[in-house]
Amino acid sequence: METVTTHRASGPPASPHDEPILEEQFDDLEQQHEASSVGMWVFLATEVMFFGGLIAAYTVYRATSPREFALASQHLNVGLGCLNTVILLGSSLSMALAVRAAQLQRRRNLLWCLAITAALGICFLGVKAVEYYQEYREHLIPGLNFQIPAQVVAKSTRLPLDPRRFEMFFVLYFFMTGLHAFHLIVGIALVSVMALLTWRRWLSGSGETQIEVTGLYWHFVDVVWVFLYPLLYLIDVQS
């Protein structure tokens, strides 16, 4: 039943079906909303511990091999990493605006914000793919074609350098950014699905709870990157 005109931006629910559906197990909508929210926060807590385990391993190896890690970090593309940081922060902005739009029941606004968020997420993945390809060309993928770069070999005859810890940096780099990318793909899929469901008016009410919870997840993925970027890319930027 299409009753929305192209100029409609906000207003009261157009029909009774615009009220969110109450699941059987809940007593009222407020309880349902709270449960979704608390649920997502608990899930994010588990994700913090998940990435935390990797960051702990990274911390131990960086503390014991600072020189190797600094040297290895210089082989990452700081510029592209910075670009990605900006992209992801931008996508968090569009996501926050999407949540706001859902709360104010501005459907068109919401659709645009979700689309931009997903698009920016895909841009991030694109830049990451370019970086991974660059690293592939430079033989920096452990287990695949890893080879210590020539200038590092030259350096290692003058300084004591453990080439295995140099490689370790890349193991952790690929695992951490790969895991992050996986979470981002899930996030993009989630945002896209939300956009689709919004467009098809499948979500009851204005989908406020669902969008809010998606937003929480998206912001988390962004925050993880905000930690990964300086840890991996900015160890020794001056040299």
Add this chain to the structure above:
Amino acid sequence: MSAVAVEFKEDYLQAYRLKSWLLTTDHKRIGLLYMASITFFFFVGGAAATIMRLELMTPKGDVLSSPDAYNRLFTIHGVVMIFFFLIPSIPAVLGNFLIPLMIGARDLAFPILNLLSWYILMIGGSIAIGVLIFGGVDTGWTFYTPFSTMFSNTMVVPAATAVFITGFSSILTGLNFIVTIHTMRAPGMTWFRLPLFVWALYATSLIMVLGTPVLAIAVALVAVERLLHVGIFDPALGGDPILFQHLFWFYSHPAVYIMVLPGMGVVAEIVPCFSRRPIFGYKLIAFSSVAIAVLGFLVWGHHMFVSGQSMYAGMIFSFLSFMVAIPSAIKVFNWTATMYKGSIRLDTPMLYALGFIGLFTMGGLTGLMLASVGIDVHVHDTYLVVAHFHYIMVGGAVMAYLGGIHFWWPKLSGRMYSELLGKLSALTVFIGFNLTFFPQFVLGYLGMPRRYYEYPAEFQVLNVLSTAGASILAVGYVLPLAYLLFSLRWPPDAGPNPWRASGLEWQTDSPPPVHNFEEIPIVTRGPYQYSPEGAEAIDGNGDDASR
């Protein structure tokens, strides 16, 4: 806030089509699905233990064809018993079934996620059984590196995958419980009116949710090292094997509290009911549950005193390990004090609960020997450790699980079991258990190391005693399976509350209707509204319900 009335429906067991079970989102049915699964896994792990104990009757290896076979057996025993039996047991069976009932809700917060948790367990479990069938894994459930990553010739990556996947089952269950307890309590059900079982499961869920992801990373890194031959943990390739131990034990120590806290919750429900007295020190027990969960995250290094970690780290972990024992001691004293001036009946659930208290006390106090660094140097990786954790896991957690199953059996099935057989099994388990594991304390201090399939002849007598006990213990476990299943032949006429217990779950039918309550109750009093006076009047009902 008004209570919502629901049209009365048939009870939750009524639909018999397979699809109605495999696609159910009813927490009660999911609890039963879990019960079937973990019973299966228990007997798989138990079979491995049986063969091991047969081998250990003689000092030489003469039952099994090779040491490798023994190594695979103790590994699968550990992996299956811990990840596929103990960790899910009380939370996923009794927790799933009871939490909504106990707090006055119609289901958990996320019923579909709940079903997904069960499927994830089944997928992980299938992979584990696959590993068992297609050759096994021989690293021990602890997967220590570099043996697991670089030296073992067995199915390490599939086993690690099974553990990785199953972890998510645990995480999602914990998440569901936390959200449910926070947001879906009935009107008037304040935090301090919650049954202690709910408090215990809340604390357990905190551990499940925060600890399991670190294990996932640890086993994932093992798989990465093994598949890509990169040195994360292997020193020959530049890695650090102690890092694995830290990551592994950071989860696996709190995991033991996942296994025992729910058991403590069960005991806190049973003892007041069969003493007809409110629990002694309610708030202290509630806080102790949370304290155990929190402190439990700070002591993992006590598994690593002789690993090569620094002496000072060892001392700090030792100190914290003594601290984490205090809340457990508080609980034991409080449960015992509950019996004072009560009106006590030693029905089957009470026998299991009292058995838990005694055996958990022994197990916990021997844990203090392990926490003392000076003694641990001698007894680490010996049978003293094996005896200690079996006292807690088997003498404690398994007995609590059985006690809980017996206590809530009339609620979940509508039937009562044979009280005579119940008492007989409880006694058999208690005797068999002690005979199996007490000699192992002596063996451990003598110096018999763990995971040995051959040993010096002077250790034989104690090993024979242990195997004898195991044979008795096995009988004690098979009996309940038989008589509980057999009780299903009778019609469901146990009545809503055969024990005259307090608690919202007993205010609804047995078995409960699909939507739990006709009307959501409004709670005006705390739990454990028992009094010893008039207890005799109860016996009329209680006796009628038993056979």
Add this chain to the structure above:
Amino acid sequence: MWNFSLFPDQASTIAKHVDALYFFELGIAGFFTAMICVLILAFAARYRRKSTVDRSNPPPSSKTLEIIWIGGPLLLGLTMFTWGAILFYKMYDPPADALEVYVVGKQWMWHAQHSEGRAEINELHVPLGRPIKLTMTSQDVIHSFFIPAFRMKQDVLPGRYTTMWFEPAKIGRYHLFCAEYCGTNHSAMGGWVYVMEPVEFQQWLSQAGTGASMAEQGERLFVQYHCAGCHRGSQTVHAPRLEGVYGRPVPVQQGKEVRFTLADYRYIRDSILRPKSEVVAGYEPVMPSFEGQITEPDLLKIIAYIKSIGAKEATQ
């Protein structure tokens, strides 16, 4: 089978201290277990359903009791912790005059070398009344060197040295076990520790004939197996000099690439036994394999020698 013991020998100076703490804790465990069991049985009997004893005014809680049963265990816990920590500290700190023995664990045997030169497999001879310090490593996975009669145990790790010390206090023969699961023959990876009178120990030590140290014996082997022929500056064969090599990264050829590997125990051993697996960059793979020709103890001596010249300046 009937010749069984229920308690291990006290064969080191620390053993009786460990046992003292153990009995204290056993006593506490026994006391509290008994107390709880007695209370439970007593309550179950006295307050059983049909009895008519006084049940009036049962206390719902009691601050006094809570303080007692929190404070009591806390104090006992602190006592046990402190006692254990002090004991641990003593166990960790070897005296300066300790006799040094070097132990290598590998799947599935223990190799012990006395610095004076004598080596043994799965056995350890030690003199009574002298502190002994073991410096240990593993050649493959984590093992653990465990002597129950001494109440001492220490994990041995690949790529790292760990140490432990003890002072034997009783003549006799005691079990040695591996206490960290390490694969197929973990149960068989053990042996005996022999505590001897100091005079007999000295005799035993010099019985093997040579009075040379491990490194000196290693140099002799280095010449005996013709390693010196190529590795000490040959005119005909281009082989890397070994001064300054031990402990530093070595560039190793792998196909078209160069990989670095650390010249440690493992590398040197593999270079001797499987020389073609890791050829140093810039050299031809002409070194013959010595697989099956040099015994483990001899390998350790050679490595000890190469280690001893590792401190020198690299000559290439």
